Amino acid sequence: MIKSMTGFAALTREDDTATVSVTVKAVNHRFLDLQLRVPSAFQHLEGAMRTRVQAAVARGRIELQVSVQPRGALSYDVQVNEAVIAAIDAATAKLRVSGVVTGQLTLSDVLRLPQAITIREVAAGDTPAEGGTAADPLVLQALTDTLEALDGMRRTEGALLRVDLDARLDALSTLVEGLVVDAQAAQDALQARLQERISSISIEPSPDHAALAAEIVRFVARSDIQEEVVRFRSHLAHWRSLADGGEPCGRKLDFLIQEMNREINTIGSKAEGTDVPARVVTAKAELERLREQVQNVE
Numbered sequence: 001m002i003k004s005m006t007g008f009a010a011l012t013r014e015d016d017t018a019t020v021s022v023t024v025k026a027v028n029h030r031f032l033d034l035q036l037r038v039p040s041a042f043q044h045l046e047g048a049m050r051t052r053v054q055a056a057v058a059r060g061r062i063e064l065q066v067s068v069q070p071r072g073a074l075s076y077d078v079q080v081n082e083a084v085i086a087a088i089d090a091a092t093a094k095l096r097v098s099g100v101v102t103g104q105l106t107l108s109d110v111l112r113l114p115q116a117i118t119i120r121e122v123a124a125g126d127t128p129a130e131g132g133t134a135a136d137p138l139v140l141q142a143l144t145d146t147l148e149a150l151d152g153m154r155r156t157e158g159a160l161l162r163v164d165l166d167a168r169l170d171a172l173s174t175l176v177e178g179l180v181v182d183a184q185a186a187q188d189a190l191q192a193r194l195q196e197r198i199s200s201i202s203i204e205p206s207p208d209h210a211a212l213a214a215e216i217v218r219f220v221a222r223s224d225i226q227e228e229v230v231r232f233r234s235h236l237a238h239w240r241s242l243a244d245g246g247e248p249c250g251r252k253l254d255f256l257i258q259e260m261n262r263e264i265n266t267i268g269s270k271a272e273g274t275d276v277p278a279r280v281v282t283a284k285a286e287l288e289r290l291r292e293q294v295q296n297v298e
Helices: 040-056 082-097 107-111 136-201 209-221 226-244 250-270 276-294
Strands: 007-014 018-027 032-037 060-070 074-080 117-123
Touching (some): 007 136, 018 136, 136 276, 226 250
Antiparallel strands (some): 007 018, 018 060
16 A cells, blocks of 8 residues: 655544643655654553554654643652662661761752652542553544544555555666667567678688577577566565555565666666667656655555
8 A cells, every 4th residue: 555654633632531632744764664742641651652653654754742731630649769878778778988078968959860750740540559540542543533534644645655656667667668668679670690600601611500590599698678677577566566555565565676676787788789778777767756655565
């Protein structure tokens, strides 16, 4: 499926527990790179959020921001990590003995210690001990709705991308078929010239006609591009199959472009004909334009 990697969506959902706003921005990236900004009270949902994003997006840089305004009055849940504080106090006790530090560990010191104290906003009715809030279902639903809106935008842009890609693919197909015609005409002309040359030297005593015929076959075979053309047509068919399928295909299309470029290079080095070089250059230019567009495909 041709789906753009770029897109933007922003939605707000509300109920009796809270008002939730979710903003998602997607830009090009080789892999899936997810950046989350979530209120501290809802950090326990990050795993579920990442799972939902990964199910909706195959690749791209995703910037996701969630804001929550609880309906009820806010209180604060303060959790003290006594094990961390005890370990630090024990370490500073040794330093006091050696005279490196003086005095006892104070509240001000504890507040500056990483992981010693966790302060979390809690809305009325929430149960912090269970690691959840009453607004959790609304937050996840808002995220799902926003991802669906993002997907719709990426599909719309992907449809426009496909129109351009299909046009360039048709142009490439026409160029390659033209190369086949030019190469065949040049090959026929070459074979005729070689046969004429053989006829001109047949008056010589005892010419080795078998050796001459074998040389003609080898010479003509060196300019035969049938194998490369068959593979190129196969790549075109595979491209269309991927574009019509239901899975993200950007990386596979990029690989197909590399393979098509390889076939065009080989055709250009083997095919005879005065028009062949110009067609090969044009074909490579179209492939480069295809490559640039495919960088936008998921």
